[in-house]
Amino acid sequence: MRCAPSAGAALVLCAATAGLLSAQGRPAPPEPPRFASWDEVNVLAHGLLQLGHGLREHVERTRGQLGELERRLNACGAACGPAAGTAAPPQAPERPIPAADEAPPNDALGSLQMQLKAQNSRIEQLFQKVAQQQRNLEKQHVKIQSLQTQVDQLASTHLDLGIANPARGKRFPKMAQHKDPAHNSSRLHRLPRDCQELFEEGERQSGLFQIQPKGSPPFLVNCEMTADGGWTVIQRRQDGSVNFDQPWEAYKAGFGDPQGEFWLGLEKVHSITGGLGGRLAVQLQDWEGNAESLQFPVKLGGEDTAYSLQLTAPVASKLGAAAISPSGLSLPFSTWDQDHDLRRDKNCAKALSGGWWFGTCSHSNLNGHYFRSIPRQRQQRKKGIFWKTWRGRYYPLQATTILIKPAATAAAAAT
Structure with a gap:
């Protein structure tokens, strides 16, 4: 099964589907087409909404970690800059500074900081996309609930005419009795x-x-x-x-x-x-x-x-x-x-x-x-x-x- 590299939510859903197929060892047998029930639509909407929340929280945590690392590097650059430009004492050439204690060159530190800034920029773009997707999911979720309420009202009219609604017990399982x-x-x-x-x-x-x-x-x-x-x-x-x-x-x-x-x-x-x-x-x-x-x-x-x-x-x-x-x-x-x-x-x-x-x-x-x-x-x-x-x-x-x-x-x- 091949998955297109689109948004993060699509990758997660695609990976989950591929895992189910591989666990069965063979493709699922074809099923006759059917319409999704309102319960299934609700489950999908809630799942997508939770996925959006999870992606957003992950991006926020990652951005915070990168920000903390960048602050530490900036502090190190300010403290280590003079040390990198100071020549070693001529009277003790036989005692070199251990490699673990050497200060990184200024150009290497600057390059690393530029990479961090570029990564921060990419994460910020991803964060904005996730936030927009989450807003879209919330709007779709409200629309689904509104449509479901209208369907319930239509079903109630049929109840007055003596027509039973078999899906009612699924929607309100705790109050069925x-x-x-x-x-x-x-x-x-x-x-x-x-x-x-x-x-x-x-x-x-x-x-x-x-x-x-x-x-x-x-x-x-x-x-x-x-x-x-x-x-x-x-x-x-x-x-x-x-x-x-x-x-x-x-x-x-x-x-x-x-x-x-x-x-x-x-x-x-x-x-x-x-x-x-x-x-x-x-x-x-x-x-x-x-x-x-x-x-x-x-x-x-x-x-x-x-x-x-x-x-x-x-x-x-x-x-x-x-x-x-x-x-x-x-x-x-x-x-x-x-x-x-x-x-x-x-x-x-x-x-x-x-x-x-x-x-x-x-x-x-x-x-x-x-x-x-x-x-x-x-x-x-x-x-x-x-x-x-x-x-x-x-x-x-x-x-x-x-x-x-x-x-x-x-x-x-x-x-």
């Missing part, structure tokens, strides 16, 4: 409107369910069942596996993995609340193991209002309201390609990261950049996930979860 989306497919007459209705009908196990709010197609949600009712998870951040710096359409439709990091989608959240409001719960966690939980009443408008979040005065002040009316404040949602924040001189989503209900850019952003460790530079930290009134403006949080439960009046009005 009690929390499989097909778990509530027996309700062929009507799916539950939201997680709260599931709770009222006796469901007490949290997990993944199909729901269908009034006037909306069915879709998959994560239900969190607590003592006070059924909550729908609309956002989760925990490991940085999903890029949240997305445009308006992505935040409208939703993205990510329901079993990991994800954003449910503004249109889905609006359909759950029915435009009549409900309660929003925010769960925060820092890097020291501390946790904070907040709940407050909200009302989410439709796309014609830029999915504005209407808040009462006490809560609005915590989210960056410059001026609050007695009835509260309406905060529109903003992304880098659709700026609706309250700052006239700045695009908060572009200056920071992610899409959010920005007030003045400095009070909260739970969809910011995920840092696996706290950066030293203050300018970087402000782009992270933060909630100012808890850990401060420049503390990037480790994990967040946002949940919503429609008001009782909303459920009654939809009946």
Whole structure:
């Protein structure tokens, strides 16, 4: 098997394939053509993404080692230069300096330093290529996840018609017994409107369910069942596996993995609340193991209002309201390609990261950049996930979860 000498990722994949063929001792028998499943595409995307991370880390380590070697050579050149130009004492010609202690000639040292600089330049070019490839892989990974979510939604429609989906058990193996989306497919007459209705009908196990709010197609949600009712998870951040710096359409439709990091989608959240409001719960966690939980009443408008979040005065002040009316404040949602924040001189989503209900850019952003460790530079930290009134403006949080439960009046009005 011959492999073209292209990028490092292609070499690694090609070598792995060649190793498998050689281990079998003969070429693999031809198989009938088939389409790759979504699980296989996901595995490939995750593998390529991990390969990009590995190549990048290797280049960074190599560059650091070469930099350290170059600093040592520079120090040696400064210390050994005069020694190389000093003549040996004439009175002791019979005691030559051992070869191991001789200082290298200046021209040899300069040549070695030039080689190191050339090698550094090549490594820098490779580093830039790896970084670009990693960005491309991350974009492709997000696109795959978005397509998979759309396929799941189409499959859920077929479930209502009594058509089974055999691939569902593969996608959610841990929840196959009690929390499989097909778990509530027996309700062929009507799916539950939201997680709260599931709770009222006796469901007490949290997990993944199909729901269908009034006037909306069915879709998959994560239900969190607590003592006070059924909550729908609309956002989760925990490991940085999903890029949240997305445009308006992505935040409208939703993205990510329901079993990991994800954003449910503004249109889905609006359909759950029915435009009549409900309660929003925010769960925060820092890097020291501390946790904070907040709940407050909200009302989410439709796309014609830029999915504005209407808040009462006490809560609005915590989210960056410059001026609050007695009835509260309406905060529109903003992304880098659709700026609706309250700052006239700045695009908060572009200056920071992610899409959010920005007030003045400095009070909260739970969809910011995920840092696996706290950066030293203050300018970087402000782009992270933060909630100012808890850990401060420049503390990037480790994990967040946002949940919503429609008001009782909303459920009654939809009946």
